[in-house]
Amino acid sequence: METNGGRPTPEQAHTALADAEHIRASAAALSATPWPTWFFATLTLYIAALPIVYGGVMADEDWLLTRSTWMGIMVAVTAVYVALLAVAAKAWRDKTGVALRLDVLPKRATLPLAVGLPSILVGSAFAFRATGWPGWLIAASVIGAAASVGFHLAFVRLHRASA
Numbered sequence: 001m002e003t004n005g006g007r008p009t010p011e012q013a014h015t016a017l018a019d020a021e022h023i024r025a026s027a028a029a030l031s032a033t034p035w036p037t038w039f040f041a042t043l044t045l046y047i048a049a050l051p052i053v054y055g056g057v058m059a060d061e062d063w064l065l066t067r068s069t070w071m072g073i074m075v076a077v078t079a080v081y082v083a084l085l086a087v088a089a090k091a092w093r094d095k096t097g098v099a100l101r102l103d104v105l106p107k108r109a110t111l112p113l114a115v116g117l118p119s120i121l122v123g124s125a126f127a128f129r130a131t132g133w134p135g136w137l138i139a140a141s142v143i144g145a146a147a148s149v150g151f152h153l154a155f156v157r158l159h160r161a162s163a
Contacts, residue, residue, distance in 0.1 A: 036088055036091065039084060039085070039087075039088040040148075040152050042081065042084050043081070043148055044145050044148040044149060044152075045145075046077060046081045047117070047121070047141075047144040047145060047147070047148045048141040048142075048144055048145040048148075049077060049141070050121045050141075050144065051120075051121050051124045051125060051136075051137040051138075051140035051141050051144065052137050052138075052141060053070055053073055053074045053077065054074070054121065054122060054124070054125035054137075055124065055125045055128040055129075055134065055136075055137040056069075056070030056073075057070045057071055057074060057125070058125045058126065058128065058129045059128070059129060060129060060132075106158075109151070109154060113147060113151055116147075117144060117147055120140050120143055120144065121140055121144055123140070124136040124137050124139065124140030125137070
């Protein structure tokens with residue numbers, strides 16, 4: 001950086017301030033999203049694992065593992081998810097002073113997700129049970145993970161727009 005007697009020129013100072021403001025605004029927008037990155041990743045993995053676990057529970061006969069093992073896995077991952085949700089919600093409440101509220105999100109996005117995603121996740125297990133083809137479970141896992149990522153990105157954009 002070329003300086004004017006040890007000091008930045010006015011143009012350099014304005015550029016540095018603009019860069020600092022942009023960085024501050026980006027950090028503020030990212031911190032405005034309620035889900036920390038670790039919870040977003042956990043949620044996405046949970047959604048991706050659910051169809052496979054449901055498929056194992058609902059299989060006509062033991063598939064890869066015994067049915068009781070699948071039930072144990074389902075109970076364990078659900079308990080871990082609920083505990084992590086509580087931690088993420090508490091961290092958000094401590095950080096912002098307000099509780100997580102999903103009712104402020106646009107209904108045109110949340111309603112199809114709230115109805116469609118469970119239908120796909122559970123429906124794939126029924127399709128697997130009827131056909132025995134595990135492709136239903138894999139497809140539901142991929143769709144669920146993609147929906148989680150898409151919803152998170154939309155949520156980040158919504159918060160950036162309001163920040």
